[in-house]
Amino acid sequence: MTPEEFRRHGYEVIDWITEYMKGVESLPVQPSVAPGEIRAMLPDSPPEEPEAFSDIMADVDRVVVPGLLHWQSPNFFGFFPVGSSPPSVLADFLSTGLGVNGITWASSPAITEVESQVVDWLAELLGLPETWKTTGPGGGVIQLSASDSSHISLVAARHRAGNRPDLMVAYTSRQAHSSIEKGSRVAGIGHVRLIETDSEFAMRPAALQEAIDRDREAGLQPVFVCSTVGTTGTTAVDPVAEIGAIARAEGLWHHVDAAYAGTAMICPEMRYLQPGLDMVDSYVVNPHKWMLVSFDCSVLYVADREPLIEALDITPSYLRAAGDDEVIMYRNWHVSLGRRFRALKLWFVLRSYGAETIRGLIRKHIGFANDLAARLKADARFEVIAPHPLALVCFRHVDGNEPTQALAHAINDSGKAYLTSATADDRWFIRVSTSQANTEQQHIDQLWALMDELAPPAD
């Protein structure tokens, strides 16, 4: 394909994506394909000869689209959203089109320097400590996902703590994201304690302290604790300051998982959710969730970059270059050596929208959740099971698990909306995440109508 053929097919792809953007609202949100059905549509053997671009695009329509959950639909209320916006998409196109790789500062200085500047901007916008900027002792780095960011924090904590990972213990709440338990396991940390939570699903600091005491008595080595600001299940908020104080007193690395909720801190009035950041060692926020930035863009901040780099720096001769000491070498901030120019999309989004527009969006989404919660609370069939400080409402049918799960399936099977269900203490509930970038009031109204229609009356 020559550059001119690329231009022609590029326009076609732009047209295709434009029509997808305009039409996604009317597609069934959830696909209805059986396991193996998509593979069965593909040839068993790889192609020996070239195929026409139009044939491949036809298969995108025939094979791919029917097999997608449409995360960019305004009727998508599942999980947490995957960020997207036209400027982010275009910035990512540029990144792919340039085809550069930031394995060292010198291997494309713009990759490192735009990223440093933009993560510093983000720190300022989110009200994070000044010392967390790359211009201070700390710094931010773009990772693939929050799982990667948290894993790297666990590795830094483990490395700082010595050489007996089998005796080390990591703590987080029973409501924390699975990535903390998984990251601990990947990092070889011998023990993970899932600390009990209070009635609002937040970690109980007293229970954390007891677990630490018990582990020390058993000869184990507590090394890491993760506070979550906005859990995946219910957006519960752990008491960051109290956990931080325990971490400080006990010498634990204190990580904060704000992958979803961190974006909301662009609104100063939301920062009450995370007091005590002066007692935090690392912090993850995913602009690819709620900040209109395309996946993947998870930003890990550290208060002090030295232990992170100490844990990860291995520099062979063929990667050394003059002036290395003057610059940031992001390869020492994560597992990968190669890196895409991911900062472009954060840069484009922040500039295209400006902070004030993003604040307005966050407030609108939180308003949707409040609106929906009020309707649920006013309806005798429903019970809101958790506080909703952000853009997620969790509720159940008052008659228990069966009608709750049935309602979730009925909504998803309708194709008109998509939401996820989950359990806490064996009680099923439905999560409605109201921060999809394309969602407007009318979609909330439609969802409510659907819930109202499909939910059986209370016994």
Next chain:
Amino acid sequence: MTPEEFRRHGYEVIDWITEYMKGVESLPVQPSVAPGEIRAMLPDSPPEEPEAFSDIMADVDRVVVPGLLHWQSPNFFGFFPVGSSPPSVLADFLSTGLGVNGITWASSPAITEVESQVVDWLAELLGLPETWKTTGPGGGVIQLSASDSSHISLVAARHRAGNRPDLMVAYTSRQAHSSIEKGSRVAGIGHVRLIETDSEFAMRPAALQEAIDRDREAGLQPVFVCSTVGTTGTTAVDPVAEIGAIARAEGLWHHVDAAYAGTAMICPEMRYLQPGLDMVDSYVVNPHKWMLVSFDCSVLYVADREPLIEALDITPSYLRAAGDDEVIMYRNWHVSLGRRFRALKLWFVLRSYGAETIRGLIRKHIGFANDLAARLKADARFEVIAPHPLALVCFRHVDGNEPTQALAHAINDSGKAYLTSATADDRWFIRVSTSQANTEQQHIDQLWALMDELAPPAD
């Protein structure tokens, strides 16, 4: 930005990338910017108000492009290349435009199923064992980079070996990629042994056996060995079969790093480089290096997926769905939970070019290396320091380190070509990687003319 505005700006971005593709050859390959120079061009504070798309694009030209090393230039002979091709770029646009996320099979079945099918195709094209396909006991998965793929193999090996990582030992050659040492450290494996190499930079199996014996006597636990097919320094090839036999006898996990060279196995005549794949547990090949696929697309194959999944599977309730057992859950094959639709670009590339075209490209690139090596060998100023079975030639000036390094700098500073230098046993040499997708014979001729002009006569 509305969809129609996206269309308009999308065309602009396509035009921009088309012009970049056409013009990249005439740009100085290496940027000339000082540390901090790019950051200094960006505002200190983040934008509060929206900026026009045209202003941001103007900054791409003003700030970004002068700060890039142009990996897609046909005059780029550095490192190993980053793959790219118009169909791959367009496929990645679609991935970004769709904005979907494969956290589970159900969260977009097409992501998992196209990936499974395409990595099985790739296994067939590369002549990998039938059992490594997802239809058998093994399987392939797309990871971000070879560093990630190797790290995950180390984690699986460590997990299988027990609970005292501090006593475990991983082995690889002194010429192996740094990611093996780094991955071992990240995985918490207590010891890494860099085994000595022979005169052709390949691992000496006898030295490996001795190191294992020594470590066992010291009470340590050997768990992992990595063979490299095509080292980063010189494309040296470790004796995979002999190392595999030792690994099998000693109960070690045997990983093969063919990140670069693996693509060449699409040509059956190259497979002599990797006999003994029946004694391999995991294998990494990066289509994003030499197979025209845009970064990131590193494929990790395992002969048996059970130990990998056993090491990584942690499934919370909110991710469980009916039918999970019937499908592949790729989140249990790597650290990340979220995943882009990266298989699209491999699918588009294989179909757009067909295997036979890719074979032709590989053979052409290897021919370039042979051509260049012949010219170097015929010139009294130069010494080719290693075999060149693939598309990399390593040479030095016969008068030693100083003229060798001076020549590398002079070529890079000319802007007309870019290559990297490295050391082996304190001897500096120049690497010329001839597999950039846009490189043609004329660029090899121009590079040779430049080397001829800039190299001083031998003493």
